[in-house]
Amino acid sequence: MANLEVPKELKTEAKAHDMYLHPIDKDTYELFFGPQHMATENFSIILKMDGNRIERAIVNPGFLHRGFEKLSEHRPYFSNIALILRICVPESDVPENIYSMAVDEIVGWEVPERAQWIRTVVLEMARMSAWMFWIMGFGNEIGLYTAGQWAAAYRERFMRLFEELTGGRVYHIYTVPGGVRRDIPGDRWLRQLRDTVEYLKGKMKDFDEILFDNYIMFERTEGVGVMDKRFALKHAVTGPNLRAVGVPYDVRKDDPYLFYPELEFEVPVLKEGDSLARVLVRRYEMEQDLYILEQLLDMGPPSGPHMVQDARLKALPRFKPPKGDAYAHVESTKGDFGVYVVSDGTHKPYRAHFRGPSQSHGVTVLEELLKGARLADVPVILKTLDNCPPDIDR
């Protein structure tokens, strides 16, 4: 071995942060997992390994901190939409929607029915395309690449629909306070959406055969990263991860918003709490989302304007909501995504604090679940928790 001399200052600094730069003894060593590793998506975990087992994990975020909360204090209310939707890339409609809902509540706007219908459709489309993105990542992590490639292709169909509706493929800047930025392009778009939903319903069986009913998936996920109900509630784990331990909490049912009270759908719940349960809950939710989209299309868009009729909307940069604050949240594929907006009566938000669902299950919970796991299980646990690093860094 080459003689690796580490500067003395670096050594003391590392020790002060409970890290060691040298192999601690023959079998124990420290491993930096990410941010370059594909599975972590610009996220880093410092692992203390004993052979193949993880003794301790320390989450090390901060590799993409972009300061959205501070930036949003320097921009007018409507300009912020183009900024905050970049928080979580696969599901960019969620931050737009919660921010708009919170501003609507502060101003006291009743959003027109047509806009509510469009927002619901957009949220469900965003959920479906985020599921496809997740299958892509998860399939790659456990070596089933074909499923991931199919999912990427099906996501493309939603991207095209989004492009026609909003003008953007990934970042839509579509939902704004008071409604949506423009109306549905026409009946042809609705027919295309229905076709896509029908097509994906048929393709779910193929996904079952290649991924969800595959023995490789069972081998890799069963009994890995188990958490119990009490632990999950105390750590504020939400979304599919919470439903996999047996708590039927879904924001769409428990704190209904938009069109969800009028829709029929089930909240799938499993109680094992391991990675397999988390994967299967997601599988059942995809089916429910397709069912919701079908119901919305059967209902058809209500007639009326797609935007609130308010004279204040004519001078957007100087739009001033009254003093007040509001919290709005929606169910994203990662969990309960919320925002707390404070208005002090000027044309910029005084404070906007985002609650990314990964903030709870991506730091303390991840550190706990990784204890005692094998090195090969790290990507599986990361992907089944569906950790989105920008939720933490923002």
Place this chain on the structure above:
Amino acid sequence: MDMNEKPKVEEKVEEQKPQEVPEVEAPKLPDTKEGKLVAGMLERAPYAEGNVRRERRVEFKVPADRIKEFLELASEKFEMLLQISVVDWLKEGEFELVYQLWSVSETTHAFVRTRVPRENAKLPTVMDIWPVAETYEREAHEFFGIIFEGNPRLGPFILEPREYEKHPLRKDFNTLSYAKTIYGEDFDRYDESKTNYVI
């Protein structure tokens, strides 16, 4: 537990009544699920103020020295701590901390507000009630400089070491001057006269 504790609280209220009666103007709580929830909490915590904002949204105001006591009480009904938001009220010289709780059983969201002075802001940690508070307290400490006594992991978390102890989300942190000191002459994209700015 409940049966044993209730009489004690009532006794305390009776003792304090002569002092508090002029201050408390009977809060009008609606006869709903949320109203009953708030009334039940206020009965056991007479030092707090509470009201119902709308359906599934309730609000409490608690003095900073009794916040932990109140949150321990609240954790019986509210299983989840969704986040701890900090608002920097610069003119009033105070930080407002909003503990946002969610009750899975009652499907209600609660804001628990408390205010501490900006200088040397100190609060007890709530890690022992909700372990997830560790993350939110680390964040609040890093961006605002609030010290949570009892949290062992307050230190560099998201920011770079050179930004630590600077507390960038405080209202008196000047982002522009900080960027200029870091990037120096490379930072020439900012238009001092603001003539090219639309907004």
